[in-house]
Amino acid sequence: MADKMCENNQVTIMGEIVSDFSYSHEVYGEGFYMVEVSVHRLSSFVDYIPVMVSERLVNVQESAEGKCVYITGQFRSFNRHEEHKNRLVLSVFAREFELVEQFEEENAANQIFLDGFICKESVYRKTPLGREIADLLVAVNRSYGKSDYIPCICWGRNARFASGFEVGSHVQIWGRIQSREYVKKVSETQVEQRVAYEVSVSKIEFLE
Template identity: 65%
Template sequence: MADKVLENNQVSVTGVVDSEFTYSHEVFGEGFYMLEIVVNRLSNMADRIPLMVSERLVDVTQCYIGKTVQARGQFRSYNKHEEGHNRLILSVFVREFEVLEEDAVCTKPNSVYLNGYICKQPVYRMTPLGREIADLLLAVNRPYGKSDYLPCICWGRNARFAGKFKVGEHIHLWGRIQSRTYQKKIDADTVEKRTAYEISVSKIECAE
């Protein structure tokens, strides 16, 4: 049953490491660390993707900056309470980690598959330039009765299709993890630069 639930959420990312390991937390004596990789897009832009890696999976005392790595796992979320509000924190929970050769070729450096349920009414809109967009929040089941809440964005015909979904609808989607920076106003004198993550959807369908 646990293996079936794990299949609901599949991620594979390949990119260049751009940070040291930083300590995140410990569970039953197992330490978990954060690592950032840069994954190139076809458009020559890049996404900075955070990985959560167990110290039992890789030697976290080593520096991997500049190395190309491939990570497979799940896109996960948790709520972090700060400044009187809950903030959704997203990262790739790594189950497999491999250092690749510098000249390694990867045809799909950033791919995601999710099987989940619409948990918030989709928001369909058009940009000032006339581009169609729909924002979704997908609940994806995890083992032991937990769930991940993952923001997704659809474009064009997919946006029109997704904009008609109802809360509780069961869907499958495929896409990639994308990052974007934004300015968060902390107080009258302080503006903080932050990074948000979401799934950019390339294919979406209703589950039978």
């Protein structure tokens, strides 16, 4: 059953570590740490992806900043309670974490596959330049009755196709993880620069 759950949420990234390891939490004596990995797009833009890794996979006491890494795992979410409401926090949970030799930027990897269910009505819109976009929230089942809630963004024909999905629709998605900066208004006089993470969809299929 655990293997089946792993198959419906698969991530592969290869990039450069751009932060030190920072402690996150401990489960049954196993410590988990956060680290940030940069991955170059073909457009020369860089995505900065948060990764959670066990201290049993890598020596978290030594800095790996500037080193290249190959990671496979899952894109996971949890709700963090702040400002009297819940905030969805996303990161890659590493199952494999391998430091590798230097690689060319064009060989950087950023791939994700999701098999899940639409859990919120899709939002379809057009940009001022006429580009079609659809925002989806996909629930992907995990072991022990848990689910991960993954924001996804579709473009063009995929956006128009996805805009017709009903809540509960079973879908499969292929794409990449992207980071996006935005400004959050936290009070009448204060704003914060934040980073959102989502799946940019390259292919989507509706399953009966």
